[in-house]
Each structure stands twice: as C-alpha cells, then as structure tokens.
Amino acid sequence: MTVSLRPIEEKDKEEWINLWTGKGGYIEFYKSLHKITPEITDVTFARFLDPKEPVFAVVAVDDESGKLVGFAHYLTHRNTWTIEDALYLNDLFVSENVRLGGIGRKLIEYVYGAADKLNAKKVYWSTQFENHRAQLLYTKVGVKSGFLLYRRPD
Ligand SMILES: CC(C)(COP(=O)(O)OP(=O)(O)OC[C@H]1O[C@@H](n2cnc3c(N)ncnc32)[C@H](O)[C@@H]1OP(=O)(O)O)[C@@H](O)C(=O)NCCC(=O)NCCS
Numbered sequence: 001m002t003v004s005l006r007p008i009e010e011k012d013k014e015e016w017i018n019l020w021t022g023k024g025g026y027i028e029f030y031k032s033l034h035k036i037t038p039e040i041t042d043v044t045f046a047r048f049l050d051p052k053e054p055v056f057a058v059v060a061v062d063d064e065s066g067k068l069v070g071f072a073h074y075l076t077h078r079n080t081w082t083i084e085d086a087l088y089l090n091d092l093f094v095s096e097n098v099r100l101g102g103i104g105r106k107l108i109e110y111v112y113g114a115a116d117k118l119n120a121k122k123v124y125w126s127t128q129f130e131n132h133r134a135q136l137l138y139t140k141v142g143v144k145s146g147f148l149l150y151r152r153p154d
Pocket residue numbers: 026029092093094095098099100101102103104105106126127128131133134136137138140
C-alpha cells in the first residue's frame with residue numbers, strides 16, 4: 001500500500017472520528033473510551049483547523065481508496081530552556097490492518113519536518129512501558145530521553 005500524508009481537513013472529520021474513538025481505534029487501544037466525550041472530540045477536531053491554535057494533525061491517506069489509515073496529532077508550546085518552542089507528539093495511530101508497512105515511521109518523519117517549519121527545536125513524546133511494538137519503531141527514529149513521566153493523581 002502507498003499512502004500520502006497531508007494536514008487534516010474539514011472533510012476528514014467522520015473518518016478521523018472512526019480512527020480516533022471508533023472500533024479498533026486509538027482511544028479504544030488505550031481503553032479510554034469512557035474519558036473522551038463527543039464534546040472533547042469536537043473541540044479537538046476544531047482546534048486542528050483553527051490557525052490560532054498550536055494544535056495540529058497530519059493524516060495518512062491510502063492512495064488507492066482515498067481512505068484515512070493513520071494520524072499523528074502534535075502541539076507546540078513554550079520551553080524555558082530554549083527561545084524556540086518545543087513540539088509534543090500527542091498521539092500516533094495506524095490502522096491495525098496496515099501496520100508494519102512504514103506508515104508510522106512516515107508520520108513521525110512528517111512531524112519532524114513540521115517541527116523544522118514551525119521552528120520547534122525539541123520534538124518529544126511518551127509511550128507506555130508495555131507498548132513494545134511502538135518502541136520498536138521509536139528506537140529507530142528517536143532516542144530515549146532518560147526521563148520518567150509523572151502526573152497528578154486522579
Ligand atoms: C505504533 C504504530 C503507530 C506503528 O505504526 P506502523 O505503521 O506499524 O510502524 P512502521 O511500520 O512505520 O514501523 C515499524 C518499525 O518498527 C519495526 N517493528 C515494528 N514491529 C516489529 C516487530 N514485531 N518485529 C520487528 N520489527 C518491528 C519495523 O521493522 C519498522 O522499522 P523500519 O521502518 O526500519 O522497517 C502502530 O503499531 C499503532 O498505531 N499502534 C497502536 C497505537 C499505538 O501504540 N500508538 C503509539 C502510542 S505511543
């Protein structure tokens with residue numbers, strides 16, 4: 001399969017929602033469907049399209065069918081250690097039936113290119129310890145930061 005990558009567009013909403021909160025989608029992968037309300041999904045999608053928001057999405061489109069088969073969501077923010085912004089890769093997803101075909105790598109490389117254009121110096125992301133499949137890709141395109149991620153308890 002060959003895919004093309006491009007920024008998300010208004011017309012992608014239904015297909016994107018399917019990859020995001022649909023069956024076999026990203027949020028189900030994280031067993032977090034109870035956390036993502038339709039309102040969150042709507043606001044998140046609207047932010048991708050709002051030029052005032054530092055929130056972005058790139059989609060991978062199957063060249064043959066024109067269907068969406070993956071996405072990466074990323075955002076930029078200030079960083080006290082650099083003049084330039086940093087870029088956080090918030091979400092990365094490839095449809096299960098087309099995994100291991102290089103689409104995940106392509107999405108990350110697209111995000112690296114976007115970081116250069118946005119003048120974001122640092123690009124970083126996190127993953128779960130047990131997500132070995134993702135880490136097989138990450139060790140090829142990135143380096144481990146050596147930091148552990150903590151958060152405020154629920
Ligand atoms: C993680 C994910 C995005 C990877 O997407 P993908 O399209 O399968 O990834 P790619 O095919 O580009 O990359 C896989 C790379 O890892 C390697 N790899 C992955 N799984 C492997 C395995 N089981 N054995 C050996 N190598 C493996 C491949 O060799 C490939 O390297 P290459 O580019 O040098 O050939 C995809 O599995 C996914 O969406 N998973 C569910 C959601 C998820 O975990 N998202 C990430 C959250 S942090």
